[in-house]
Each structure stands twice: as C-alpha cells, then as structure tokens.
Amino acid sequence: MRIGELARRTGVSPRALRHYETAGxxxxxxxxxxxxxxxxxxVVRVSNIRYLLDAGLTLDDVxxxxxxxxxxxxxTPPSARGLEIARERLAVLDARIAAQTAARDRLARSLAAESGQLIS
Incomplete structure (x- = not known):
C-alpha cells in the first residue's frame, strides 16, 4: 500500500509516517x-507506535x-525494560508538570500582588 492509504488506515499523517521511517x-x-x-x-506497526506515543513515550523510547x-x-504484558522506560518517562513528565505548576503559581501570585486580589 502507498503512504496515503497507510495514513488513512492508521489515522497518522504521511508526514508522521515519513518521520517514523526516518527514525527506523x-x-x-x-x-x-x-x-x-x-x-x-x-498498519499494526504504526498502530503500536501510536499506542506508545499516546501513552507519553517519545520516539526514542519507542x-x-x-x-x-x-x-x-x-x-501483551510489558517487559521489565518496557516498565523501566515507562517509569523513567513518568518521572520526566512529573518533573515537567511540577515546574509548570510552580511557574503558574508564581505568575498567579504576581498578578494577585499587582491587582491586590487573591488568585488561586
């Protein structure tokens, strides 16, 4: 099948498919x-790639x-290596969320101080 059909059957853009191919x-x-x-x-391979990416993994992880x-x-139950990769990715996401939450809180406090209001 050509790239357009694979894109249609998997819901993945041709550009993303070319990217997956470049990544091997x-x-x-x-x-x-x-x-x-x-x-x-x-079709199955691309669906599995999307499954892992949607779970929060990166192409390098995949x-x-x-x-x-x-x-x-x-x-299929995950392998020990699969669980390790997932735990590592979860730690990275948790750290990013914490950093974004802290930035949000700082901005909210600054706005509250400027306007004399309480923002949560």
Whole structure:
C-alpha cells in the first residue's frame, strides 16, 4: 500500500509516517515511480507506535520496543525494560508538570500582588 492509504488506515499523517521511517521504526520499498510501498504489517506497526506515543513515550523510547511492534501490544504484558522506560518517562513528565505548576503559581501570585486580589 502507498503512504496515503497507510495514513488513512492508521489515522497518522504521511508526514508522521515519513518521520517514523526516518527514525527506523517502519520501512518501505520503492515502486518504479519512486512512491513508498508499505506491507500490510505496517498498519499494526504504526498502530503500536501510536499506542506508545499516546501513552507519553517519545520516539526514542519507542525505539526500544522495535522488536515487539508487530504484535498485539495493548494486550501483551510489558517487559521489565518496557516498565523501566515507562517509569523513567513518568518521572520526566512529573518533573515537567511540577515546574509548570510552580511557574503558574508564581505568575498567579504576581498578578494577585499587582491587582491586590487573591488568585488561586
């Protein structure tokens, strides 16, 4: 199938698919006209990539799961390495949330002090 069909079937933009290919997460062959051609298994693979990205992982994180991207990831128990990556990503997200919350609180206090109001 060509990139447009893969995009339609997975709900992922052609640009994102090219990005996944550049990252080595999916592969294609080239037709005589130069168009990318993907095998049927690419649908499952892209769906699994999206599943991991939607869970908060990065493309670098997803690369660690390369060997199991062709299976039924949502119903398969995670590996020890998968759990480790998820815990690391959760810690990063928690730190970002804490930093953003602190920035929000500082801004709210500054606005409250300026206007003499209590902002929560």
């Amino acid at each position: 997460l999916i592969s294609s062959t080239r037709a005589a006209n130069g168009y990318r051609v993907y095998g049927e298994g690419a 690369s660690a799961f390369r060997s199991c991207l062709d299976g039924d990831m949502p119903s």
